[in-house]
Amino acid sequence: MRIFVAGATGAVGRPLVAALIAAGYSVVGMTHRAGKAEAIKRMGAEPAVADGLDAAAVEAAVASAKPDIVIHQMTDLAGLTDLRHFDRAFAKTNELRTQGTDILLAAARKAGANRFIAQSFGGWAYDRSGGSVKTETDPFDAEPPQELHRTLQAIQYLEQTVTGSTLPEGIALRYGYFYGPGTGMLAPAMLDQLRRRRVPVIGDGGGWWSFIHVDDAASATVAAIEHARPGNIYNIVDDEPAEVKVWLPALAATVGARPPYRVPAWLGRLLAGEHMVAMMTQVRGGSNAKAKRELGWQPAHSSWRQGFAEAARQSTDHKAAA
Numbered sequence: 001m002r003i004f005v006a007g008a009t010g011a012v013g014r015p016l017v018a019a020l021i022a023a024g025y026s027v028v029g030m031t032h033r034a035g036k037a038e039a040i041k042r043m044g045a046e047p048a049v050a051d052g053l054d055a056a057a058v059e060a061a062v063a064s065a066k067p068d069i070v071i072h073q074m075t076d077l078a079g080l081t082d083l084r085h086f087d088r089a090f091a092k093t094n095e096l097r098t099q100g101t102d103i104l105l106a107a108a109r110k111a112g113a114n115r116f117i118a119q120s121f122g123g124w125a126y127d128r129s130g131g132s133v134k135t136e137t138d139p140f141d142a143e144p145p146q147e148l149h150r151t152l153q154a155i156q157y158l159e160q161t162v163t164g165s166t167l168p169e170g171i172a173l174r175y176g177y178f179y180g181p182g183t184g185m186l187a188p189a190m191l192d193q194l195r196r197r198r199v200p201v202i203g204d205g206g207g208w209w210s211f212i213h214v215d216d217a218a219s220a221t222v223a224a225i226e227h228a229r230p231g232n233i234y235n236i237v238d239d240e241p242a243e244v245k246v247w248l249p250a251l252a253a254t255v256g257a258r259p260p261y262r263v264p265a266w267l268g269r270l271l272a273g274e275h276m277v278a279m280m281t282q283v284r285g286g287s288n289a290k291a292k293r294e295l296g297w298q299p300a301h302s303s304w305r306q307g308f309a310e311a312a313r314q315s316t317d318h319k320a321a322a
Contacts, residue, residue, distance in 0.1 A: 003225070004065045004113070006030045006052060006104055007073030008040055011183045012119065012175070015218035016073065017043045023222055028065040030058075052100040055107075062107035069225055070108035070168065072118040074100050084273050086147040094154035101158050108168050115169050117224050118162045121155055122174035122235055123209065124148070128282040132208045133241050135287045136174070136233045145275035159233060169230035173221060176237035176286060179307065180214035181314040185251065194252050200261040202268035202280035205245025210237035210285040213307045216299040223295040234291040240303040241285025247304060254308045 003020055007013045008029025017040070020027045027045040030052075031037065037047035048065060050057035052074045062070065076092035083089060101118065108116050126134040127141050144152050162170035178184030193199050212220075220236040228234065249259050268277045291297050301307035 001069065001225075002026045002028070002065060002067045003069045003071060004028045004030065004048075004062055004067035004108075005045075005071045005073060006058075007075065007119075008045065008047075009033075009036045010073055010075060011077070011178050011180065011214050012217045012221070013073045014043070015180075015215045016071070016221055017045050019215075019218045019222050021045060025225075028061075028067065030061055052096050053103065055103045058103050059107040059110065062104070062111045062113075066111060067108070067113050069115045069117065070104065070111075070113045071221065072101060072104050072116070072162075074104070075119070083276060084147075086273075086275055087150040090151045090154075094151055097154040097158040101161055105161065105165060105168075105170075109165075113168045115171070115225065115230075116162060116165060117171045117173065117221060117228070118158055120159050120162075120172040120174045120233070122237075122286045123177045124207075124279050124283040125152055125155055126284040126286070128278065128284060131284070133210075133285045133287050134235075136235055136290055145273070145278050147273055147275040148278075163231045163233060166230070171224055171228040171230065172233045173217075173224060174233055174235045174286065175217050176210035176212040176235070178214055178217065179211055179304070179311055181311045183214060185211070186255070186308070186311050186315060191255055191257075194255055194257040194260070197258055197261055199248065199252075200263045200268070201245055201248055202263055202272070202277055203265035204281055205243060205248070205262070207244045207278070207280050207283040208241045208285035209244065209247060209283065210235070210241045211247075211304040211307070212237050213299065213301040213311065216301055219300070220291060220295060220297045223291075223297040227295045227297075229294060232294075234295065235286040235288050236291055237286045237288045238299050238302055238304055238307065239288065240305070242304065244280050250305065251308055254312050 040047040
């Protein structure tokens with residue numbers, strides 16, 4: 001079976017390509033940077049170079065690949081640090097979730113692909129009322145903080161467009177907050193902020209977050225190829241949603257940083273904005289029960305607790321080896 005992965009060199013794209021090849025699939029990996037084509041070859045996949053917002057280039061790349069499955073993993077999140085201006089920081093990713101989705105889906109349809117699987121996100125998007133852990137049937141936030149409006153609209157657009165497709169049949173995977181060696185919550189920029197104590201616990205720290213190791217995001221995506229139901233959305237998160245006041249000090253300790261400062265909500269609004277106060281105090285986590293039940297999937301890192309420690313250790317070992 002031929003699989004086309006758009007965003008093959010991203011945080012999830014890299015372990016996904018490796019997992020697909022290990023499972024016996026033939027993989028074409030797309031990147032927008034020609035310099036990364038060799039890395040895709042080293043992973044055992046065929047490289048394709050195209051900008052995800054260039055319709056002609058994407059159509060040509062997908063047509064050449066002749067895929068059975070197309071997987072959308074395109075984002076632009078590397079080195080992201082300016083969360084005060086959230087929508088501005090996510091502007092390119094939002095384009096890839098809207099215009100990029102339309103382009104890739106049209107190319108997949110024209111090439112005769114059977115299935116289209118797209119990366120979505122559920123980390124802070126759920127309604128901030130009710131229970132602390134949400135399922136796929138729970139609504140997204142109807143009135144998010146202003147700084148999150150455009151990003152949430154882009155996520156909703158992606159999900160509606162993909163799950164509404166019948167040819168190819170569409171599936172959306174709602175990943176939690178990423179982490180892995182040198183990426184996501186353990187990216188160099190994040191570690192620097194933690195060690196400088198620039199990531200405080202705001203207010204009561206009662207916001208619930210759900211995490212996912214990038215390797216587990218990849219394994220869930222592989223499982224979705226055969227087992228996901230068309231038109232469905234799946235939360236891809238670990239087994240232990242956690243409040244900020246629990247996971248943030250634990251992460252700091254794991255990477256050898258001093259405990260984070262604690263600041264009142266009013267000061268958090270001045271320093272970071274209303275949206276960051278909401279993320280620290282009000283957001284909800286996600287349940288992975290549906291993904292486990294329907295995809296036959298189980299995260300290897302069932303809790304961020306062991307996952308953070310393992311990923312941090314791997315990052316340290318990699319640096320020492322280098």
